[in-house]
Amino acid sequence: MTMRVCAIDTSGPATSIGFGDPHGPGPVVTVEGARRHAEVIDEVFTRALSAASGEPAQAVCVGVGPGPYSGLRVGVAFGVGLARAWSVPVVGMCSLDAIAWEIDESSTPGGSRGDDRYTGHDGNSDPDREFVVTADAKRQEIYWARYDGNGNRVEGPQVTLRDEANFTVPTIDGMKPDPARMAHRAALLLAAGDGPVPVPKEWGPHGSDGSAVGVPARALLAPRPLYLRAPDVTLSPRLSPGGSW
Helix, strand or coil, X not given: CCCCEEEEECCCCEEEEEEEECCEEEEEEEEECCCCHHHHHHHHHHHHHHHCCCCCCCEEEEECXXXXXXXXXXXXXXXXXXXXXXXXXXXXXXXXXXXXHHHHHHCCCCCCCCCCCCECCCCCECCCCCEEEEXXXXXXXXXXXEECCCCCEEEEEEEEXXXXXXXXXXXXXXXXXXXXXXXXXXXXXXXXXXXXXXXXXXXXXXHCCCHHHHCCCCCCXXXXXXXXXXXXXXXXXXXXXXXXC
């Protein structure tokens, strides 16, 4: 049986679900709305599953960010629950990595979204031409990671003030992960016997403690959100650990 994967990403201002297998990406459904992940994810899943023949997948892949706290956890929680309902494995994928892999795949001959900033004169990937992928982190900040021309992450992910981000290589900003391509990539890795690797449970502010190094490049991850910073809400002292009513 061909390994078919359902991929879910809510790391940005959209709710996206797609299917794919080792042969390529399949159908994908996306609904825009940064504050509507929880409200629309069931509808998005129903539409995507219907477009993909209505049969359960053999694995689930969730985009683990980095991304804003509330939206990101919706997709991860939905994916974990779906995997349990289907009795299949669930893995995570760094959402910035997913974008970088799309750029790498589309910059080879026959690709549809190639960019000559990342390719050699013959149209093939050039590992020496680095680039940065960024995503909005709110609070005047961005999430980012740096990649070589083959889509291998060489630095990050981290979160930085937008005004302090002085990158010296081309930057991809505002591009969203494609869950169908995520599913295709996850299916290839799972078919090759790759499983999820652990990631740090806690992250230092702005990656200052080096914890981001614990997220391997080109690897499936545990289905745990990469927040990179504390959530936007603050507990009352009475609700904090050690506090009392």
